[in-house]
Amino acid sequence: MKKSDYTILIADDDPDYLFQTVFNLERAGYKTMAVESQAEAEAVIAKSRPDLAIFDLMMESDDSGFILCYKMKRKYPEVPVILATAVSHETGLSFSIDSEQEKSWIRADRYLEKGIRAEQLDQEIMKLLKL
Amino acid sequence: MAVLKVLVIDDEPGIRSGVSRILNNFHVTYPFMDEDYNFEVTEAATGEEGISILERDMPDILLLDNKLPGIQGVEVLEYIRNRKYDIVVAMITSYASLDIAVRATRDGAIDFIPKPFTPQELKSSIENITKQQYLKRITHKMNQEGKKIRYQFLSVLSHELKAPLNALEGYLRMMQEKQAGDMVDDYATPIERSLQRIQGMRNLIMDLLDLTKIQLEVKEGKIREVNLAEVASAAITTVQPYAIQMDVTINLDVRSDVVIMADPGDIEIIFNNLVSNAVKYNKMGGKAEIVIDNSDSEAIIIISDTGIGITKNDVENLFTEFVRIKNEKTRNISGSGLGLSIVRKVIELYHGTINVESTPDVGTTFTIRLPKKPINIT
Secondary structure (H helix, E strand, O other): OOHHHOEEEEEOOOHHHHHHHHHHHHHHOOEEEEEOOHHHHHHHHHHOOOOEEEEEOOOOOOOHHHHHHHHHHHHOOOOOEEEEEOOOOOOOOOOOOOOHHHHHHOOOOEEEEOOOOHHHHHHHHHHHOOO | OEEEEEEEEOOOHHHHHHHHHHHHOOEEOOOOOOOOEEEEEEEEOOHHHHHHHHHHHOOOEEEEEOOOOOOOHHHHHHHHHHOOOOOEEEEEEOOOOHHHHHHHHHOOEEEEEEOOOOHHHHHHHHHHHHHHHHHHHHHHHHHHHHHHHHHHHHHHHHHHHHHHHHHHHHHHHHHHOOOOOOOHHHHHHHHHHHHHHHHHHHHHHHHHHHHHHHHOOOOHHHOEEEEHHHHHHHHHHHHHHHHHHHOOEEEEEEOOOOEEEEOHHHHHHHHHHHHHHHHHOOOOOOEEEEEEEEOOOEEEEEEEEOOOOOOHHHHHHOOOOOOOOOOOOOOOOOOOOOHHHHHHHHHHHOOOEEEEEEEOOOEEEEEEEEEOOOOOOO
């Protein structure tokens, strides 16, 4: 399959981050679905199955991203999920989800610091989609 | 029911058993305490024995005789002070020599119980000490919670400051790598959005400065007569360019020329925030009204708009730092989420009140009452 066969769901309440992520992913060749809130993301998940999802951590509530990861994995356990946030150091949320123990409660496949380069994001996605 | 451990160090067996008998059946209760306090008494005949119990049991209250067979009471006090034990000490003294009293107080004793004492005298001393211990514990607990709130504040703050930087960085990279084309015009949206994010960040910084300023409390030297109508007019002038864009009419209704004693900067914060909100969260072509009135003792400011309104649930969080009501209608309105929390802080500083009434899609009314008399400046 080619990149254009994959649809990526992106949820972020920062319109600029959303715009840039969509722009970069489309440039890389993916299809995208962009939403600005946890509620909208939940509605999308209920109706359709994306091939990968990128969720911002803090939206309507401080743990919107965690909740979305959980709901996503319950419905589509095989779809990779990336959790993105701008605050890692300051909140003490400097976790990586490499150990089995961490994987058990953070139901995301990757944890990414916001502001990473477009190429880096593309590489992470390719790894998760096994491209 | 909470238990306070009491250690009595006295070489007279009669005193020790008396303290045990009186306190074992005694409890302290005050209306402001959330539970009653009981006492558990341990006895020691010498300072040395007392110290070993101190280390083992960590009592809350120590009743200490000064004249002891081995080491003296003041030496036990010194021991406690050097090890920074959290314990309240009352001296039991047969004759309170001034010298010992001074030294004991300096070393941390907070009370003196004259010997011989009646059960009532002992009880009232213990009552006082218990009250102090209770307040100390509450203060400690509140400090802990205060730290937690500060921590949350800082983590949200860093999120709010980093988000616009990330946005700017993303747009600049887009331009640097000419990702959307070779012409400047290809980047009209990124440039416009970058400018908006910079403006948002500037507002946040201004609000943060306001916040640090008011947390330093009202400065006596800055208190002067402030004419509310004048401050209101200035706030309207400031927000006018934005009101024109939104086609919002602002009306100022001065029912009474009210002058209060305050720091003019603080009153400006109140008006600037509320008047700009009345425009910002209004509908195109809406109205904003500012009423200035007074009662015998209070100045009354009413600021209302015909805007998007706030739901009952959201009203509860309205004055919390960094809480912005996020919904379809507020999506394109920028704000730091600090304005109303600052307004409330300022009003509380002046012992005033702020109330909000709102109906979604109809409008919001803020009513502020400020005492006209000069406040007690802290």
